[in-house]
Amino acid sequence: MDADQEKDLQKFLKNVDEITNLIQEMNSDDPVVQQKAVLETEKRLLLVEEDQEEDDCRTTLNKTMISPPQTTMQSTEEIDSEAFLASVEKDAKERAKRRRENKVLADALKEKGNEAFAKGDYETAILRYSEGLEKLKDMKVLYTNRAQAYMKLEDYEKALVDCEWALKCDEKCTKAYFHMGKANLALKNYSVSRECYKKILEINPKLQTQVKDYLNQVDLQEKADHQEKEAHKLLDSGKNTAVTTKNLLETLSKPDQIPLFYAGGIEILTEIIKECTEQTLFRIHNGFSIISDNEVIRRCFSTAGKDAAEETVCVSVLKLWQTVCSGNEENQRVLVMDRDRGRLLAALLSSRVLAIRQQSLALLLQLAQTESGRSLIISHLDLTRLLEALVSFLDFSDKEADTAMGLFTDLALEERLQVWYQANLPGVLPALTGVLKRDPKVSSSSALCQCIAIMGNLSAEPATRRHMTACEEFGDGCLSLMARCEEDVDLFREVIYTLLGLLMNLCLQAPFVSEVWAVEVSRRCLSLLNSQDGGILTRAAGVLSRTLSSSLKIVEEALRAGVIKKMIKFLKTGGETASRYAVKILAICTNSYHEAREEVVRLDNKLSIMMKLLSSEDEVLVGNAALCLGNCMEVPNVASSLLKTDLVQVLLRLAGSDTQKTAVQVNAGIALGKLCTAEPRNTPTSCSLPQPKQVEKWPARVTRSCRRKQSEAKT
Structure with missing residues (x-):
């Protein structure tokens, strides 16, 4: 056997070994191993086809030029090897074809399983997912879906097995880790559950918020489990309060007693529950269900016109819930997550009975003291009804109103409520509009301010702001409240201040409710510029800086009201925020009317205030100051007088600077162009610019191109 034949034989034997291993792997029970073998086989088939093409070319060449005479008979080994390779190739192609067909069938079975799951038919869902896995053993979504169905049937061990198979298919399957965490939590494997949830965070750090919630659930359930063990020990020890708690609950479970029977028993129960152990005994002996499922107690809650006995029952139940939920997060969860009780809490908050309303508010306020309690309220209560009820407290005493708005504020700071608010704004907006239409003389000023401040915070979100400005009634409500408050600015100072904050946010939205609305808002603000506060x-200046540009009519009225003088005063004495608003107002006015430019030049000696603003680190101030200066240079002799200062160098620096806001560069270029064209003969020495001809063209071109952008300067 020559060297070439030996080499071919060794290559053949190596291929046989590799192909044998591939066949064994394709028959493996492990779907991951099987899938890798299929992919490797497909790669080998492609290589075989390429090698075949090369062999055909080489054979042709050998026959004509190179190859020595060949024997006419092939060896038995060569025939067998070619037949074996052909068989493997055929088998691999058939397997690939069957896999494609099985994928289609598995997808169809998955959809059928999903439909059954959505209907609550978990057994059928499991059957369909299992049928799908018979078609395709490495389809991870079938494992995770079946695991979820198993958990619905509380078969947590099988759910864990499916999650492990899903991770064999994809070691970064976060859905598998989520189900494993939940299953281990149900099995009280708390440390394992935590590890599963933490693994999700390792795989996808963006899920930090969700993982935090999952870990909180583990902590709460572990704590509740510990409490229940302690409670059972106490009950077994025969402690009086433990035994009494259990006996009282058995007594309260008697049906068809008079309302006062239940009220008395509930009051006694409330008195003896002092510690976490008694709270836990109340829960593990179904205290919540005994109370809320009692037909007599339910009638007491549902009756509109309650008599004294029914009122007593309702108040006693609410006080009991406060007692058993105080500092006990698991009891809070059991109370609120029940759909009927959650619906009842929101309804009782708007009760006509003062005592019921007060106790309902106290209970919700207690729940809202913790992050988990606020999450429960937002997730399980009817929020539209809850917010309507909280807003209605503005009609009552200052103390009640302030407490209700404090609760509203606590909830409004939660990101989940803000998301819900954006999605449900049309349903909530009428209640908020009603707040704006209230008479400030008969409402609690501090509570009214809190409510308006919440609206202001929510309106900072563009989507929410669009809804608000699109509602003409809401805009009119703002104007109506402003008008009533202006009757006594000193008395309603806080309300006006808060309302102006809301208006500032609303005026960020373009277009406004209407030009008429913008004009009226501007008039109100012009009037408030006479305030001493x-x-x-x-x-007020902030609102004006956002409404003036919407109408020349507003600018005219502002000029007649002496806005230029007031804004110059702002720039002399005001802080950075006030200066921002003032210089923007001046830029808008001077951009529109020559009279405004002349007044600025007259009141700002040598434009020193404007020039000083150019050295500010605030790009908004600098950009609008440059625009205002450029406008004022159109007043005769102003530009030529400024050539004697260092303004040219300052503007050159700004025009060529690398600022974040392009308005700075644009407006500085406009001012520089006007300055240099005012006295072209001075340009070479004063500006250190090119020769006069080039200078005449360059500033004109800059001016023409930049004029179109003057109105785009931002604050």
Whole structure:
């Protein structure tokens, strides 16, 4: 056997070994191993086809030029090897074809399983997912879906097995880790559950919020489990309070007693529950269900016109819930997550009976003290009804109103409520509009301010702001409240200040409710510029800086009201925020009317205030100051007088600077162009620019191109 034949034989034997291993792997029970073998086989088939093409070319060449004479008979080994390779190739192609067909069938079975799951038919769902896995053993979604169905049937061990198979298919399957965490939690394997949830965070750090919630659930359930063990020990020890708690619950479970029977028993129960152990005994002996499922107690809650006995029952139940939920997060969860009780809590908050309303508010306020309690309220209560009820407290005493708005504020700070608010704004907006239409003389000023402040915070979100400005009634409500407050600015100072904050956010939205609305808002703010209150002055100027550009009519009225003089005063004495608003107002006015430019030049000696603003680190101030200066240079002799200062160098620096806001560069370029074209003969020495001809063209071109962008300067 020559060297070439020996080499071919060794290659053949190596292929036989590799192909044998592949066949064994394709028959493996492990779907992951099987899948890798199929993919490797497909790669080998491609290589075989390429090698075959090369062999055909080489054979042709050998026959004509190179190869020595060949024997006419092939060896038995060569025939067998070719037949074996052909058989493997055929088998691999058939397997690939069957896999494609099985994938289609498995997808169809998955959809049928999903339909059954959605209907609550978990047994059928499991059957369909299992049928799908018979078609395709490495389809991870079938394992995770079946695991979820097993958990619905509380078969947590099987769910864990399926999750492990899913991770064999994809070691980064977060859905598998989620189900494993949940199953281990149900099995009280708390440390394992935590590890599963933490693994999700390792795989996808963006899921931090969700993982935090999952870990909180583990902590709460582990704590509740510990409490229940302690409670059972106490009950077994025969402690009086433990035994009494159990006996009282058995007594309260008697049906068809008079309302006062239940009220008395509940009051006694409330008195003896002092510690976490008694709270836990109440829960593990189904105290919540005994109370809320009692037909007599349910009638007491549902009756609109309650008599004294029914009122007593309702108040006693609410006090009991406060007692058993105080500091006990598991009891809070059991109370709120029940759909009927969750619906009842929101309804009782708007009760006509003062005592019921007060106790309902106290209970919700207690729940809202913790992050988990606020999450429960947002996730399980009827939020539209809850917010309507909280807003209705503005009609009552200052103390009640302040407490209700404090609860509203706590909830409004939660991201989940903000998301819910954006999605449900049309249903909530009428209640908020009603707040704006209230008479500030008969409402609690502090509570009214809190409610308006919440609206202001929510309106900072563009989507929410669009809804608000699109509602004409909401905009009119703002104007109506402003008008009533202006009757006594000193008395309603806080309300006006808060309302101006809301209006500032609303005026970020373009277009406004209407031009008429913008004009009216501007008039109100122009009137408030006469106030002696610095906060009101600043916010009134802030609103004006956002409404003036919408209409020349507003600018005209502002000029007649002496806005230029007031804004110059702002720049002399105001802080950075007030200066921002003032210089923007001046930029808008001077951009529109020559009279405004002349007044600025007259009041700002040598434009020193404007020039000083150019050295600010605030790009908004700098950009609008440059725009205002450029506008003022159109007043005769102003530009030529400024050539004697260092303004040219300052503007050159700004025009060529690398600022975040392009308005700075644009407006500085406009001002520089006007300055240099005012006295072209001075350009070479003053500006250190090219020769006069080039200078004449360059500033004109800059001016023409930049004029179109003047109105785009931002604050």
